[in-house]
Amino acid sequence: MKIIIVGAGEVGFHCARRLASENKEVVVIDRNPKVLGRLQDAVDVQVLEGSGSSPEVLKQAGITGADIFLAVTDSDETNLTACTFAHLLAPGITKLARIRNQDVLCYQDILSRELHLGTIINPELEVVKTISSLLGTPGATDLSEFADGRIKLLGVWIGGDNDLADTRLMDLRKKIVDVRFIVAAIIRGNDLIIPTGMDTIRSGDLIYLACEDKDAASLLKDFAPARAGWHDVLIVGGGNIGFKLAIALEKMSVNVKLLDKDNDRCEFLAEHLDKTVVLCGDGTDKDILEEENVSSLDAVITVTGSEETNILASLLAKSIGVNKCITRINKSEYIPLVRAIGLEHIVSPRLSAVNSLLKHVRKGNVISSVAIKDEAEAMEAIAEDRSALVGRPIKDLPFPRGAIVLCIMRGDTVIIPTGEDIINPRDRVILLATRESIAKVEKALTVTLEQL
Template identity: 40%
Template sequence: MFFKKIQDIFSSVKENVVIIGAGEVGLHLAKRLTQEEKNVVVIDKDKSRLDRITQFADVQTILGSGSSPKTLALAHVEDAHYVIAVTNDDEVNLVACLFANALSPQAVKLARISNKEYEEYPNVLGGTSLNIQLMVHPESEVVRSIDRLLSLPASQDYAEFAGGHLRMVAYNIADTELVGKKLFEFKEFVKSDNIMVAAIIRNSKLVIPNGQVVLQENDLVYFAYVDVAQRDLLRFLKKNRAFFHSVCIVGGGKIGYLLAKRFEDKGLDVKIIEKDEARCEELAALLDSTLILHGDATETTLLKEENVGRMDVIVAVTADEETNILACLLAKSMGARDSVARVNKSEYLPIVKHIGIDHSVSTRLAAVNGFLSYIRQGNVVAFASVASDAAEVMEVYLAETSQLINKPLMMLAFPKNVIMLAYMRDEKVFIPHGQTVFLAGDHVIFLGEQNAMHELDALIGEKTFKQDDKNRILTTWKK
């Protein structure tokens, strides 16, 4: 039954994708790729996960192990353009890529890898037996995200493009002079040509800005700005830089350890609360100045005894969303100034800020962004989801074939709900205006709704790869 269906669906002219693992990462990859009209087959050993994924995406499913060559053959991996291994088990992902390479050497192999030791063997992973083109290490990306979020006072989201020269930060604009103003008045107030409003989240929905949009008190506004304008933006929003000196990390897993190591290097006062006693002993041997506490961070007695309420920041990064949310809320109620919760379930993301948690991060989004960046590679230089997955931002390289070059911006027609934020030329970033003319070689940054972004392909032009864009190992922790 599955054999015939998959053979038929893979006979079309669309790109074919085999996803191994139907967890949160696999689910959201499947949703995104089917929205972009790719043929997708998902393999997993858990029938309930496969049943769930068919409720959200138009995919074919196979019950079985993705590391089994028979299962891969049943999925017609020989006809796949991409094989993406995203289970929670590094070894399963590696074995899946091994057999996928034997059965389909021309397919692009991508893998989610959590153990950073594998980074030390790029020749093995990228060699002829595995031929993995991309390894994504979402835990490291989440650590960087948390560090960046906490470096900007009261920010709720943060992203970088154009090699860090273009930045995007989200702030609630309550108690600012922007409330009640139309966007065409923005430059009059901010007094800078290097800052713009990129997106607005209102009542948990994305609003693509235009000059007539009136800003409201509870809006979460995404500001895009050239890096040199960061001080001007913070001054305008009256966001005084409040450095943190102490942090309590809930969860001593990979993310907790990497965070503690980074904060130690900054000379901060760090505590880790971990439930597993054996893991506490491991952390004590791995870390220098961090205080390791054995216990449950959802118990108020422990939090009070360790004065967690007096810490500047509480960061909860266990694998359990409910534990992370509750630990943050308890610490905040005791006086902790700032909070960050690791949340992977998409159902929870829209409500996290509403219940009093300052920031949320997601290993799922980090992994999905890494894979989509590569799948869209060529003209796409960088990619990120923002606004709790409501919008996407793409940095695009304009080739000679692009319909966007040699024409002023005012003459260009973009898909509905897609806007241009900025462009980079000769390593300098500019906010465009109606008379801006784009040239081949420019990097252009777009923001838009998920469903609309793939419609840019026709405007961008044929995929153009640089000499070293193929047959290489990329790891998100090297970026």
């Protein structure tokens, strides 16, 4: 598979790194030699200096022999122009574009029809969805949904006071008897573990649980007790994300205050928001936070365009007494550092964009794909008739080490499988695979057992 990426910024960088690690042929185009140099120092990909909206540059990149075309620069105009020429030069290529302008998004159907643009990705909207879902799921640090929301993958921190700390997975059933679930992964420090029954949950672990939607609230009470709902929040940052988030939270009947330091922007926000209390001030000013009595709030959400501002505002809020902070981080390198200093809830527009792109580069009938800690991927796929995964007990499947079946959706029925369960043709299957095992899982989805 050959993939051309226009834009070597954070989204392009992470897409290129992920795809190159799977031995896919990747060509990255950018006008900035510095970002191309950074990419080449870190990833084994081809780079081409030039404009991705130039047909000549696209020809040099080998557009006619490519399978997928990703336009992910910070410029909507560049991305649309690049996709236009990609369509003219290689009509059959799968095209995906990063678009943030709401006016352009209104014409998504026309773009899909005229340019055969497969997917338009809006990272800001993805972050708003993520934060809204987290607020609706108290106790979860991370949340992904599959099978139209019927299956959830929940990330939960295990605190030192948690009764489940130091419990072997094989013994969890004795403590949690009323809910069916699977412990999909354990994040311990910088390590990702695909666990067995002999593994033990430890204090400080971030664990991922797969369960049916109706059981999520009950399961979180066991793994994250005493986590109240989120009804009163402060948003720091009134840009596009903060504005769209306030609108979404108003619809959820959440009491919202929104703080921004730009007077003109505050006037705009006050005019266009119905119930949100708009405040003008600096989110890193401790006096302002204390004035607004943030310690009485359920959460502070920092979504300015500056990572440093978001981190500092979140830390200040926690020092004042806020229990939970959600912090917007763009650079993935910052995420483990930020979690190490106590900021558990992290959202990233750029990583959300990468997740939106991943399903389109997967072989097999993959519906959705979510990266976990940049080391693993949860995938939802339709089991094809000829797939090597069909027709035999899960315990006998030709799965590589580092891959696990989390759930099966058969019609309207959700199955939390055991080793004896069998995948049938047309089942929706949710799988977790480490980066090293993804290629083998893709192959198992698309070929017969004899062809493996």
